[in-house]
Amino acid sequence: xxxxxxxxxxxxxxxxxxxxxxxxxxxxxxxxxxxxxxxxxxxxxxxxxxxxxxxxxxxxxxxxxxxxxxxxxxxxxxxxxxxxxxxxxxxxxxxxxxxxxxxxxxxxxxxxxxxxxxxxxxxxxxxxxxxxxxxxxxxxxxxxxxxxxxxxxxxxxxxxxxxxxxxxxxxxxxxxxxxxxxxxxxxxxxxxxxxxxxxxxxxxxxxxxxxxxxxxxxxxxxxxxxxxxxxxxxxxxxxxxxxxxxxxxxxxxxxxxxxxxxxxxxxxxxxxxxxxxxxxxxxxxxxxxxxxxxxxxxxxxxxxxxxxxxxxxxxxxxxxxxxxxxxxxxxxxxxxxxxxxxxxxxxxxxxxxxxxxxxxxxxxxxxxxxxxxxxxxxxxxxxxxxxxxxxxxxxxxxxxxxxxxxxxxxxxxxxxxxxxxxxxxxxxxxxxxxxxxxxxxxxxxxxxxxxxxxxxxxxxxxxxxxxxxxxxxxxxxxxxxxxxxxxxxxxxxxxxxxxxxxxxxxxxxxxxxxxxxxxxxxxxxxxxxxxxxxxxxxxxxxxxxxxxxxxxxxxxxxxxxxxxxxxxxxxxxxxx
Amino acid sequence: xxxxxxxxxxxxxxxxxxxxxxxxxxxxxxxxxxxxxxxxxxxxxxxxxxxxxxxxxxxxxxxxxxxxxxxxxxxxxxxxxxxxxxxxxxxxxxxxxxxxxxxxxxxxxxxxxxxxxxxxxxxxxxxxxxxxxxxxxxxxxxxxxxxxxxxxxxxxxxxxxxxxxxxxxxxxxxxxxxxxxxxxxxxxxxxxxxxxxxxxxxxxxxxxxxxxxxxxxxxxxxxxxxxxxxxxxxxxxxxxxxxxxxxxxxxxxxxxxxxxxxxxxxxxxxxxxxxxxxxxxxxxxxxxxxxxxxxxxxxxxxxxxxxxxxxxxxxxxxxxxxxxxxxxxxxxxxxxxxxxxxxxxxxxxxxxxxxxxxxxxxxxxxxxx
Numbered sequence: 001x002x003x004x005x006x007x008x009x010x011x012x013x014x015x016x017x018x019x020x021x022x023x024x025x026x027x028x029x030x031x032x033x034x035x036x037x038x039x040x041x042x043x044x045x046x047x048x049x050x051x052x053x054x055x056x057x058x059x060x061x062x063x064x065x066x067x068x069x070x071x072x073x074x075x076x077x078x079x080x081x082x083x084x085x086x087x088x089x090x091x092x093x094x095x096x097x098x099x100x101x102x103x104x105x106x107x108x109x110x111x112x113x114x115x116x117x118x119x120x121x122x123x124x125x126x127x128x129x130x131x132x133x134x135x136x137x138x139x140x141x142x143x144x145x146x147x148x149x150x151x152x153x154x155x156x157x158x159x160x161x162x163x164x165x166x167x168x169x170x171x172x173x174x175x176x177x178x179x180x181x182x183x184x185x186x187x188x189x190x191x192x193x194x195x196x197x198x199x200x201x202x203x204x205x206x207x208x209x210x211x212x213x214x215x216x217x218x219x220x221x222x223x224x225x226x227x228x229x230x231x232x233x234x235x236x237x238x239x240x241x242x243x244x245x246x247x248x249x250x251x252x253x254x255x256x257x258x259x260x261x262x263x264x265x266x267x268x269x270x271x272x273x274x275x276x277x278x279x280x281x282x283x284x285x286x287x288x289x290x291x292x293x294x295x296x297x298x299x300x301x302x303x304x305x306x307x308x309x310x311x312x313x314x315x316x317x318x319x320x321x322x323x324x325x326x327x328x329x330x331x332x333x334x335x336x337x338x339x340x341x342x343x344x345x346x347x348x349x350x351x352x353x354x355x356x357x358x359x360x361x362x363x364x365x366x367x368x369x370x371x372x373x374x375x376x377x378x379x380x381x382x383x384x385x386x387x388x389x390x391x392x393x394x395x396x397x398x399x400x401x402x403x404x405x406x407x408x409x410x411x412x413x414x415x416x417x418x419x420x421x422x423x424x425x426x427x428x429x430x431x432x433x434x435x436x437x438x439x440x441x442x443x444x445x446x447x448x449x450x451x452x453x454x455x456x457x458x459x460x461x462x463x464x465x466x467x468x469x470x471x472x473x474x475x476x477x478x479x480x481x482x483x484x485x486x487x488x489x490x491x492x493x494x495x496x497x498x499x500x501x502x503x504x505x506x507x508x509x510x511x512x513x514x515x516x517x518x519x520x521x522x523x524x525x526x527x528x529x530x531x532x533x534x535x536x537x538x539x540x541x542x543x544x545x546x547x548x549x550x551x552x553x554x555x556x557x558x559x560x561x562x563x564x565x566x567x568x569x570x571x572x573x574x575x576x
Numbered sequence: 577x578x579x580x581x582x583x584x585x586x587x588x589x590x591x592x593x594x595x596x597x598x599x600x601x602x603x604x605x606x607x608x609x610x611x612x613x614x615x616x617x618x619x620x621x622x623x624x625x626x627x628x629x630x631x632x633x634x635x636x637x638x639x640x641x642x643x644x645x646x647x648x649x650x651x652x653x654x655x656x657x658x659x660x661x662x663x664x665x666x667x668x669x670x671x672x673x674x675x676x677x678x679x680x681x682x683x684x685x686x687x688x689x690x691x692x693x694x695x696x697x698x699x700x701x702x703x704x705x706x707x708x709x710x711x712x713x714x715x716x717x718x719x720x721x722x723x724x725x726x727x728x729x730x731x732x733x734x735x736x737x738x739x740x741x742x743x744x745x746x747x748x749x750x751x752x753x754x755x756x757x758x759x760x761x762x763x764x765x766x767x768x769x770x771x772x773x774x775x776x777x778x779x780x781x782x783x784x785x786x787x788x789x790x791x792x793x794x795x796x797x798x799x800x801x802x803x804x805x806x807x808x809x810x811x812x813x814x815x816x817x818x819x820x821x822x823x824x825x826x827x828x829x830x831x832x833x834x835x836x837x838x839x840x841x842x843x844x845x846x847x848x849x850x851x852x853x854x855x856x857x858x859x860x861x862x863x864x865x866x867x868x869x870x871x872x873x874x875x876x877x878x879x880x881x882x883x884x885x886x887x888x889x890x891x892x893x894x895x896x897x898x899x900x901x902x903x904x905x906x907x908x909x910x911x912x913x914x915x916x917x918x919x920x921x922x923x924x925x926x927x928x929x930x931x932x933x934x935x936x937x938x939x940x941x942x943x944x945x
Contacts, residue, residue: 478676480663481635481747482690482737492689496680 031412038427046269062266075253083231086169094178102186120176123515126551130333135159139347160245171329233420235518341549376531380513382449395464421518443525594643605801620788621798636663669738670747684718708736829915846911878934
């Protein structure tokens with residue numbers, strides 16, 4: 001009876017301070033501040049005619065001005081057209097790659113898949129620089145070579161164009177991302193479904209046409225919609241290639257509004273709001289579509305198909321095609337980026353001593369470089385570690401049956417998905433300007449790290465959530481019954497078991513923080529400038545060769561990271 | 577409804593009108609029972625009946641919505657008084673259906689975990705883990721990775737982990753359901769031996785009637801969140817108080833008819849004018865003309881060669897015969913109902929054969945319908 005008395009005494013505390021409830025409420029509060037508030041500031045701010053930090057005057061003038069400007073409307077259309085134009089070739093190529101890797105007897109499929117992972121992590125900014133060096137109408141190597149031909153009288157290639165942007169995107173991460181997403185889908189398509197069709201008398205082509213593709217079409221469509229939405233958020237390539245030609249998408253337009261003297265925050269937020277609403281509607285439809293297609297989850301079917309389509313002689317041709325696509329779209333630009341970083345003037349091979357180490361020496365001699373390197377490593381480390389700690393707990397709360405406000409938390413976790421980097425940066429900038437948070441975060445590495453961490457929220461939370469669901473509740477409950485508190489269980493059971501996931505998302509977020517430009521571009525100051533921004537500054541101020549050197553350095557960092565990840569046994573291909 | 581046993585025995589676990597709902601759906605519907613020290617108490621029922629929820633309520637993995645749970649006389653959960661003792665503070669041992677062996681820890685570390693949580697000294701941990709592993713017959717495997725074990729070995733590790741700190745109650749949640757038939761039989765025997773040796777108090781959850789029958793001191797038949805009947809295996813098998821209890825534990829044959837009684841005798845009238853006399857106590861409360869269900873165990877119904885019918889016999893025809901190796905299974909139609917009976921191999925009846933079914937009036941259960 002003694003125990004009864006003691007437990008009775010503490011009952012009030014126990015009921016009120018249930019740890020999971022505390023975690024839930026604090027997470028919701030956190031997300032509300034770092035995602036909800038910026039979003040609100042963006043939308044409300046678009047009606048605010050006063051400069052940030054000053055007392056608000058509300059009106060429609062920002063909207064009127066923004067949409068009376070024909071370039072604003074055309075920027076929105078351009079975002080849409082560009083995203084569609086790059087989507088179609090990318091999906092076709094990705095489906096072919098995924099099918100060849102997963103469903104045919106093409107040799108070297110695993111190596112190709114691993115390479116797709118590597119290529120996915122090549123940052124798009126250096127890649128764009130590389131294509132500029134190859135295709136620039138004045139000094140681009142391919143143009144110079146083409147002009148040697150007798151019948152060519154004008155430079156045939158121009159990267160500063162609609163199709164130039166599409167072309168560069170066809171070589172950058174987006175396409176490899178689709179391959180990475182689709183290959184496991186192709187691989188896991190329940191073998192029995194195809195075998196049943198075969199037993200029923202269908203031949204290879206009929207099976208492909210009548211069973212495989214119809215079964216996979218919802219997934220392919222889902223990947224396409226996701227890619228389309230991500231395409232709308234693109235910034236780097238459009239900034240480098242579109243701006244010189246006067247091609248603006250909404251993200252470069254916002255960048256332009258903010259970088260004007262004086263900055264037009266009002267128009268920027270008005271444009272951002274329209275975009276957020278459009279994107280929100282698209283994502284909602286996408287989510288609805290995915291839900292209605294739940295019944296198509298045959299991709300998680302039990303039996304893996306071991307029977308592959310025999311390509312015969314064609315398998316070597318297919319391999320050659322894959323290898324040459326990768327070589328042309330990823331290796332070739334990188335090689336010429338390396339060459340470019342060692343050339344006195346890029347493309348000028350005929351001058352005296354065309355090669356020089358000057359750009360690398362300048363880079364390493366620049367004190368700003370070391371400051372930026374330190375900033376970047378700090379930002380990336382903070383982003384990755386804090387993200388793991390925070391989102392692993394958020395995912396835990398989401399899978400827990402005891403969470404009463406799970407839908408609210410989940411919505412807040414997903415919110416950054418509709419906030420492209422530039423808008424997230426803008427919203428968080430407003431948050432810093434309008435609240436006391438500015439003393440810690442405004443223009444500091446902490447502010448940048450916070451913004452990057454927020455942008456990682458959907459994917460990281462999702463990864464941990466999948467991990468928890470796969471673990472099941474038993475392992476945790478066994479520890480609780482054995483006498484371990486939640487904290488002890490989390491440290492000794494859950495975190496070690498989720499270490500592979502934590503490692504994988506940690507590396508991804510680290511790499512993302514290292515290469516992100518659009519998120520920190522509105523938030524950095526001279527003291528907190530990260531490497532990627534330094535690279536942008538070099539590139540837009542005419543020091544393309546030094547920018548190339550820095551781009552290569554960042555790419556090398558990412559590659560080393562990926563190799564370490566692979567060495568640590570992180571899963572980079574579905575076959576392992 | 578209460579199934580308390582004698583008041584003198586020390587109660588290790590007690591439920592008082594415990595209620596648990598999930599999103600308004602009732603899972604445990606006001607259950608009261610108690611488990612005595614050194615007893616194996618089994619919750620037996622179909623899946624979704626609330627037996628696992630009951631076990632999880634004991635473990636502290638679920639919070640009850642009403643009622644009170646006491647462990648060794650102390651209240652561990654009483655929502656009306658705001659009492660809820662967390663799982664880790666209840667000093668229980670639990671074996672999960674999936675075993676829940678932590679894959680990143682060795683066998684030794686898995687078993688040592690409860691001791692490490694309690695900050696036991698190095699020597700105590702070494703000694704108690706060795707002892708626990710020996711008890712379950714895994715003495716040589718301490719340094720193995722947990723994932724290198726077979727299902728049966730994992731089961732033993734889970735058992736050792738649950739026993740290593742001498743829990744007040746050992747909770748077993750369908751511990752044998754993932755093992756193959758041979759191993760299941762062996763583990764059943766070992767669990768029983770272990771329980772006797774260590775005089776453990778065990779709360780056992782299963783849907784398998786053989787496990788329940790062979791392991792339990794007492795069985796609670798659980799159905800839709802309620803206890804239908806609590807008793808020794810023999811009591812429940814021989815004298816099921818509800819049709820559910822009778823049908824779930826063991827097989828039954830069922831005949832429907834109308835109850836008749838006269839001052840001298842009572843019987844059930846079946847279709848086609850057949851009648852079966854009954855003389856069980858439960859029939860006393862029935863009125864003449866009540867619609868009833870007559871239930872018997874198949875082994876209590878004899879299949880006899882055709883002859884003159886006696887009063888306790890029915891005429892029947894064989895519709896199907898299945899050969900089961902050690903016996904025959906007959907599908908027999910009598911009084912309009914299809915009955916499944918078994919018979920030893922020495923008797924053999926062909927499909928279509930006319931037979932007699934002999935009932936034992938004392939071994940029939942009767943329920944109104």
